[in-house]
Amino acid sequence: xxLLPVAEAQARLFxxxxxxxxxxxxxxxxxxxxxxxxxxxxxxxxxxxLSAMDGYAVRAAEWPGPWLVAGESAAGGAVPAPLAPxxxxxxxxxxxxxAGADTILIQENATRExxxxxxxxxxxxVGRNIRPAASDFATNARLxxxxxxxxxxxxxxxxxxxxxxxxxxxxPTVALISTGNELVPxxxxxxxxxxxxxxxxxxxxxxxxxxxxxxxxxxxPDDLDAMTAALKRAASADIIVSTGGxxxxxxxxxxxxxxxxxxxxxxxxxxxRPGKPLMAGTIADAVFLGLPGNPVSAFVTATLxxxxxxxxxxxxxxxxxxxxxxxxxxxxxxxxxxxxYLRAYRGEAGIVSVTSQDSAATAxxxxxxxxxxxxxxxxxxxxxxxxxxxxxxx
Numbered sequence: 001x002x003l004l005p006v007a008e009a010q011a012r013l014f015x016x017x018x019x020x021x022x023x024x025x026x027x028x029x030x031x032x033x034x035x036x037x038x039x040x041x042x043x044x045x046x047x048x049x050l051s052a053m054d055g056y057a058v059r060a061a062e063w064p065g066p067w068l069v070a071g072e073s074a075a076g077g078a079v080p081a082p083l084a085p086x087x088x089x090x091x092x093x094x095x096x097x098x099a100g101a102d103t104i105l106i107q108e109n110a111t112r113e114x115x116x117x118x119x120x121x122x123x124x125x126v127g128r129n130i131r132p133a134a135s136d137f138a139t140n141a142r143l144x145x146x147x148x149x150x151x152x153x154x155x156x157x158x159x160x161x162x163x164x165x166x167x168x169x170x171x172p173t174v175a176l177i178s179t180g181n182e183l184v185p186x187x188x189x190x191x192x193x194x195x196x197x198x199x200x201x202x203x204x205x206x207x208x209x210x211x212x213x214x215x216x217x218x219x220x221p222d223d224l225d226a227m228t229a230a231l232k233r234a235a236s237a238d239i240i241v242s243t244g245g246x247x248x249x250x251x252x253x254x255x256x257x258x259x260x261x262x263x264x265x266x267x268x269x270x271x272x273r274p275g276k277p278l279m280a281g282t283i284a285d286a287v288f289l290g291l292p293g294n295p296v297s298a299f300v301t302a303t304l305x306x307x308x309x310x311x312x313x314x315x316x317x318x319x320x321x322x323x324x325x326x327x328x329x330x331x332x333x334x335x336x337x338x339x340x341y342l343r344a345y346r347g348e349a350g351i352v353s354v355t356s357q358d359s360a361a362t363a364x365x366x367x368x369x370x371x372x373x374x375x376x377x378x379x380x381x382x383x384x385x386x387x388x389x390x391x392x393x394x
Contacts, residue, residue, distance in 0.1 A: 003271035006304060006339055010320065012267055013280050013305060017287045019315045020170040020238060027159055030150045032211050033168040034315035039144040042162030044134040048079070048096040053129040056110055056117055057089040057101035060126045064119035069112065073098060088117050097130065104129035137161065147317030169315025171211045174306075175237035175286075176200045177230050179245035179254060180293060183219045198362070199243040199291075199298045206302055210310050212239075227257035235261070235284045238313055241306060244293025254290050255279065263288055271376060273338045275301040287313070296365045300341050303371070303390070323373065326351045326389045332381040335374045343368035344389070351389060369393045 004012070022036030051057065051073070057080075058067055067088035073080040075094035083089060083100035091097070091104065106129060109121035137143060143161045144154055150166065158166055176199075183197040184190055197219055204214050215237060220230045222245060234240040245254040258265065261283055268279040274297040279290035289306055291298045303321060311319035329350035332342070343354045343365050351372060354364040371390040374381075381387060 003269050004267050005271050009267055009270050010308060013309055014312045016266060016282055017313065020172060020313050022167045023170050024165050025168050026165050027155055030155055030166050030168055031152060033150050035144050035146055035148045035150060036167040036169050036315055037146045038142050039158060041137045041139055041141045041143050044138050045136040045160050046131050046133055048133050050131045051091045051093060051095050051097060051104050051129060052131050053104055053106045054092050055104050055106040057091045057097050058103060058105050059101060060103040060124045062086065063123045065117055067117045069115045069117050102126045147315060171213055172238040172310055172313040173213045173215060174207060174239045174241060175215045175217055175234035176203055177217050177234060177242040178219045179222065179227065179242055181222045198295055202295060202299060203241065203302055206307060210307065211314050212310050222253050224253050224257055227253045228260045231257055231261040231283060235286050237286050239309060240283060240286050240288045241291060243291045243298050271338050273340050295362050299365060321390050323388050323390055325386050328381055328383055328385050328387055330383050334380050335376055335378040337376050339376050340374040342372040342374060344372045345369050351387065
């Protein structure tokens with residue numbers, strides 16, 4: 001099986017399963033989810049012509065007065081009586097205008113003696129300091145498109161549109177499996193030949209910012225039957241993720257166990273460094289991702305494949321990470337026949353590649369706040385060149 005380009009592998013991964021069915025959730029529980037269908041306004045906003053300032057509602061043609069102050073309008077109060085010619089209405093921010101008024105004289109520019117009001121500023125144009133009815137949105141207007149990320153501002157928009165619940169994509173369940181005879185649980189003693197199992201904790205931390213439920217199925221030894229049983233147990237999840245054991249060594253049991261568990265392989269091996277031995281397919285209704293075991297490789301492939309897959313299944317229409325551009329602080333060598341994803345950090349002089357790019361160099365990885373994306377066949381990059389980066393932090 002030839003090496004797949006990253007973009008093609010991502011597209012094929014999304015094609016393995018559609019977004020999960022929608023469910024209805026209260027707006028307070030929707031932050032970070034994605035909208036499952038277009039959202040239409042159930043009301044006008046503003047609901048009427050409202051004052052944008054404290055002052056007096058008057059007729060512009062009657063400037064500079066005098067007006068007789070007759071009545072008051074406050075937000076949440078009753079709609080004021082219509083203005084007769086020569087009348088003004090005391091009004092406060094957010095309050096509805098009385099019929100007949102067409103401008104607001106702000107209180108700083110008003111002179112009032114008892115109920116007699118005059119203007120002390122330049123002539124008032126029609127519409128000054130008024131928020132017209134439905135100027136924000138009108139009933140049946142599309143507030144948000146399906147697939148929109150529900151940010152705090154968009155939730156406010158939905159609520160102002162009259163909604164208390166929203167149709168959202170269901171949170172995927174992600175089952176994590178760590179493989180390897182050498183692994184021991186975090187915090188336990190590590191005798192010679194053993195290694196703390198860090199990938200599940202790392203992936204769970206990466207997934208914590210996304211709307212999903214994570215199930216850690218623990219460490220599975222390099223045993224065909226044990227791995228097969230673990231995959232069958234995980235098949236009720238929406239996404240299954242294993243780390244390690246996906247290569248071709250005598251002790252790499254993920255591929256044969258995947259087949260024995262009824263899995264259908266879609267692709268294996270990606271044209272990227274690190275992370276070439278990544279496999280993907282399906283088991284029952286679950287999408288399966290077999291990530292490399294080295295923590296750096298697992299981190300990079302999770303960034304490019306697992307996190308986008310969770311977004312896709314949760315309903316996002318833009319699940320891929322956002323790329324940007326930055327200036328290099330130091331030169332980079334030419335790339336070979338695979339795309340390079342170099343761990344780097346943003347320094348004062350520009351982007352700096354970490355010293356070690358080895359796939360087991362976790363100390364160097366912990367320094368990184370971005371990945372430099374270098375396509376296969378790229379020539380030497382000089383200090384000051386603009387490169388593509390994938391930010392890992394805001």
